[in-house]
Amino acid sequence: MTTHLTPLFAPEGVVVIGASRQSGKLGAAMARSLAPFPGARALVNARRPEPDEGVYASVAEAAAHTDGRLDLAVLCVPAAGCAQALAEAAAAGCRAALVCAGGFGEAGPEGEEHAEELRRVARETGVRLLGPNTSGFFAPHLGLTASFVPAAGQLPAGDIAVVAASGGVNHALSFDLVAAGNGISLGVGIGAGLDVDAADVLEHLAEDGRTTAVALHLETVPDGPRLVAAVRRVAAVKPVVALVVGRSDVGDFARSHTGALATSWRTTRAALRQAGAVVVDDERELVDALTALSRVQLRPDPDPGLGIVTAQAGPGLLLADRAGTDGIRMPELAATTQGALSELLPPLTYQRNPVDTGRPGETFARVLATTAADPAVDLLAVYALTEPDSVDLASAAQDAGLGADSPAVVVVGGLPEDVAEQRARLHKAGIPALTGPASAANAVRALVTHARQRALRGDGPAPEQAVAPVPPGPLDEDAAKTFLAGLGIRTPDRVACDSRADAHYALRLLGGPVAVKVLDAAILHKTEVGGVHLGVRTPEELDAALDAIGPGRRCLVEAMAPAGGDLVLGVRRDPVFGPVVLAGLGGTAAEALADVAIRLAPLSAADAASMPDDLAARALLDGWRGGPVLDRAEFGRVVASLAAALAASPDTAEIEINPLRLTADGLIALDAVIVHTAPPAEENDHA
């Protein structure tokens, strides 16, 4: 395959511009790292050329001596000289370049000028530029180490690619992946991302046959929709596991590092998840997830079942406990499976799932195969300490047929050298080997998440919902609710009243109790100005409420909704990702905990229906204390309609339903606010 990044990541030839002889210098380190590259190779040192040793005075001269095969230029010159060097490299035929140094965007006005020049040369010449401010990249298959970290050259080739915002993290993740028994297909640190960014590299990886799974590390997102499209493209063909920085407020340091504002952590994670990435919490979880996903995957399934076979009950219990906490289903094994197991195992062990083998013996492989074959088991997790005189775990796992066709993760406990030996054999057989219960639980969670997300994506993209746009506003509560009702969202019976007489008529019409609320699009927080009166039953109470609201004000008289749990649902425009939906539970505790589910809009009703299950306090929606159960399908339809409405209404900044009440009869919007971006009334006047 060839992509527009092939000259960068798979060049025919490489030239180091600014190759130094001083061993501490960047140019010298780069020249050393690139020395083993088997393709064309040249160094440029304007001050000390030695053409006999492949050190030339200029890139043009270097190109002439290498039949023009130098398509990648590695620039080891100061920031001020980079643009000029890039122009010369482009003129000499280079089509890609790497700039490692700092001193650009993060370094004040002068640095920004250098960055601007460099960006201009790249744009004008069409050279694809990685960096600046990165330690580079490596492609072990090609013997290509364009990094100044010496050990990078010893990373074994394999099938996991790393795309990291930071050069240091690219190296750290690659070393971690290798320590866990994996190899690397390509490792890239984006750095400042003046030209090539994470989305570009992801698009390249979608085409890269060597890569079976991708690690993605993000600090900032310059272009949300482009990143989402790129992740979606890769995730459609191979797993993407993503780690996003910025859960806590590390803004200051992060800005110093990247020269850019941090994106909202929650929204970025939600967007990546929706695009098909498996999102993890730290780099260990990332390594565990990739160790598993690069070797085995489950079929798309909304709720895969986990079987556990353990040779030692205690560690198996740790694993089962973690899997249970993560919401992984561990089905009881079928009677036939239990029957077959009872013939293979001593009578006293637990055999329903987890399957506790006791000290494993010669039947171990058959126990694994039997459990994996249970119809309710979609994934098998195996734990055993290495005990060479009782069982050879790697052989047993292979004998049981575990691997791509029978997805499993295997934990081998024991001394590091024993574990490494078993792991190498398991990996060779395509069976992921993990390092302990927590590590296996991470792998299980990643495999299950991947299967669940693909089941969801199976519903396809959001259907084009033909909805009327939000009318020009400002819209008061009555108008907002009328619009919602047009979307098929239930609202209470109500009468908008211009006078006291109207209000009394409304009370008679609706019967008591009613809610009486001030009706004025300019008032966003009605309660705070005494504009909301609930449980009004009698004409006297109504008069009192109207007096409190103030003479001459319009009001809304509305049937009271039955009691129930409250949700908050909103659609708005995220500055990075565009339209998003947010759903949470009502009440201050949910708010204080930021217990909120986020999706990019538009989205399908099926995708939206899964939002409540993201909420930590979701138990409140599932018949809490005998209360109603949220109909996920109804919720999904409400969300999808709201999201479609925002998409259809370019002048609308935000639509919020708060509260959206969960009643025994379904969802009902008790209050609604629609905010416009511009004063559309005025625009309308001009139309």
Place this chain on the structure above:
Amino acid sequence: MTTHLTPLFAPEGVVVIGASRQSGKLGAAMARSLAPFPGARALVNARRPEPDEGVYASVAEAAAHTDGRLDLAVLCVPAAGCAQALAEAAAAGCRAALVCAGGFGEAGPEGEEHAEELRRVARETGVRLLGPNTSGFFAPHLGLTASFVPAAGQLPAGDIAVVAASGGVNHALSFDLVAAGNGISLGVGIGAGLDVDAADVLEHLAEDGRTTAVALHLETVPDGPRLVAAVRRVAAVKPVVALVVGRSDVGDFARSHTGALATSWRTTRAALRQAGAVVVDDERELVDALTALSRVQLRPDPDPGLGIVTAQAGPGLLLADRAGTDGIRMPELAATTQGALSELLPPLTYQRNPVDTGRPGETFARVLATTAADPAVDLLAVYALTEPDSVDLASAAQDAGLGADSPAVVVVGGLPEDVAEQRARLHKAGIPALTGPASAANAVRALVTHARQRALRGDGPAPEQAVAPVPPGPLDEDAAKTFLAGLGIRTPDRVACDSRADAHYALRLLGGPVAVKVLDAAILHKTEVGGVHLGVRTPEELDAALDAIGPGRRCLVEAMAPAGGDLVLGVRRDPVFGPVVLAGLGGTAAEALADVAIRLAPLSAADAASMPDDLAARALLDGWRGGPVLDRAEFGRVVASLAAALAASPDTAEIEINPLRLTADGLIALDAVIVHTAPPAEENDHA
């Protein structure tokens, strides 16, 4: 040192009873594992004795041939024969025994009989018995491997002890600790715990000079107060890091494994924390915590400051993000420190904390020393990829004086062999080496938690609070509140009313609005029977409320409290740990999330004052939306008094204040329920 477990864990001689020649058998495995033991050693095989090879027909004969030095008997006989074998061993002079086999408590009535016999023999002979249902223990310093897992014999000696509920977990944790560059002083799997339990081993370890830190793994707690006392005793002299199983519902499998009911996960963790243990979430965190705590500790400090020095900004950002999420304080460095750093580092790097060195050079050691010396830095975390040509991290850390006197954790990134080399040198110098940002963040959290907990314990035990016991009787709300008021807890002004006239008098006395509630100790859920009427202002409204409550019923007329956040506070008796305090926030979301802080009672006001900070939604207590801020000291006094009251009242099962309202003027108990264990009125009659 000698403890009553010395014959078990440091015997002069060992005898294997039931030593087999069949290599797959337990007795053969044990004989092999114990072969390298340098003390006295004998095997007993009644069917095939070979005295010339040290295999005797009976334990008495074995003892006679070894000058009676066999103080530990390892029993490898079936469950049915264990009691008899133990009796013989005791008669031959053994003072300790290990039984690995299963077939006891977990194996139905017959097994329980075997267990009972075994327990009886142990009690009668005074032999200390480890097991059954464990893979044993190991003491690498002594060359003693009483485990049938072959690799256990190769665990290096060191200073971390493992006390695990499960033999498998003992081995797994020990292997994990060793893989992280540590050694083991003693590793014990408790198993069924017929005699020796975790508390016994902990008490032994408190005296064991070789052990500098302890790993504790718990599945069940047979005796809460004894465990707490043992943990307290060890934690006073060396760090204890505890992992508790049972976060999810793994009851069925757990019971099959241990033959016992799982203890409440939350309460067990709270009890361990209060006793001084650092409680972790999984075995990786346990290893990270012990790798750090066995080498360095911070001074007791309620809020230690973390300094970070990183050679690569990206991984440093991952570490800072995690530390920030964990609530670790990262102070900005002093101006003098920043000044000193600016002379050591290039101008463009971030130097306020984290300190980003850029590619490290010869000044790296001085950067470390300078940052560590900052007055606000109590702990330094260092990240660097191995780059042999730029810096030798282990040497730099030593040159900077990091270690016991200048606590630090160091992450070395790189190829496994490079990392292992650096780690070995760091560990030799007493500096904990971790494997990545997540691992370092775990270590930092453990060190900080340990320092915080010791600062809290510095306040000493709960002072004996002289409080009046709860009066007998079922107590109605008025009586319960009067009792609380006697403890110094604020309650609303109120009048208990026997008649309608009383109630009208109370309304006049208190002024409106008042709360009117049915007053009857037999009604626990007043709201549900229509017994609560809030905001009553007029005589008419009062009459309506009294009508609804029902004619002839007593009622409580009470001043309404100002609005504010609500807490729930209760003291009750836990079946395992005895009196406990539970505090949470009001509202269903907090309840659905089980967001609750737990402490054992009695406790000091200072310890209780830290409870609100355990709550995930604690932001609600700290001036949420301009609301009041909870006075932690006042809260601590309320909790301590309530806990003392329960301790002083043996007949009281539970006292609950719900809600305990947080107002601008402090805390006020709006409702209270006191539940007695027995019908004390009747008891009283007999008194």
